[in-house]
Amino acid sequence: MKKFKAGFLFLAAMIGSSAFAQDLSGTWQQIDDKTGSPKAVIEIRKEANQTYTGKIIKVTPRPGYTPRELCNKCPAPYTNQPILGMDILKGLQQVKDSNNYEKGRVIDPLAGRIYDAKIRLNSTGKRLTLRAYMGVSTLGRSQTWIRIQ
Numbered sequence: 001m002k003k004f005k006a007g008f009l010f011l012a013a014m015i016g017s018s019a020f021a022q023d024l025s026g027t028w029q030q031i032d033d034k035t036g037s038p039k040a041v042i043e044i045r046k047e048a049n050q051t052y053t054g055k056i057i058k059v060t061p062r063p064g065y066t067p068r069e070l071c072n073k074c075p076a077p078y079t080n081q082p083i084l085g086m087d088i089l090k091g092l093q094q095v096k097d098s099n100n101y102e103k104g105r106v107i108d109p110l111a112g113r114i115y116d117a118k119i120r121l122n123s124t125g126k127r128l129t130l131r132a133y134m135g136v137s138t139l140g141r142s143q144t145w146i147r148i149q
Contacts, residue, residue: 024092025046027043027044029146039059041058041148052092052101053089053092055087059084078107088109089105090105103116104119115140129143
């Protein structure tokens with residue numbers, strides 16, 4: 001009987017942990033980590049190779065800021081490409097049975113830099129924290145994105 005209870009608890013724990021894993025796909029409002037104001041709307045989609053890609057579908061107007069149209073300081077293949085419609089997030093892979101995603105790359109089209117990226121989706125699936133860094137995650141910056149229904 002003890003073996004049955006232990007097996008049942010183990011099975012329930014396995015099912016429970018995978019049931020909480022959320023899908024990253026959807027539309028997200030990017031929040032500027034310096035000002036706290038909305039920056040852009042990003043659409044994240046799951047690719048055939050099971051990675052996630054994020055595209056800018058709207059640049060959010062901000063008071064006193066004229067949005068740049070082209071990625072003019074960006075490395076190839078992004079050089080002089082329109083920011084609107086650009087895939088800025090690529091290659092994210094879900095960590096098995098979790099709300100964590102890693103091994104991605106994100107470009108900051110305003111600074112023209114490409115960073116390593118990882119994401120943690122909160123338990124409700126309505127907010128994510130994107131961590132962008134070069135080399136070591138502790139030396140990076142984080143942004144909050146809010147899911148748009």
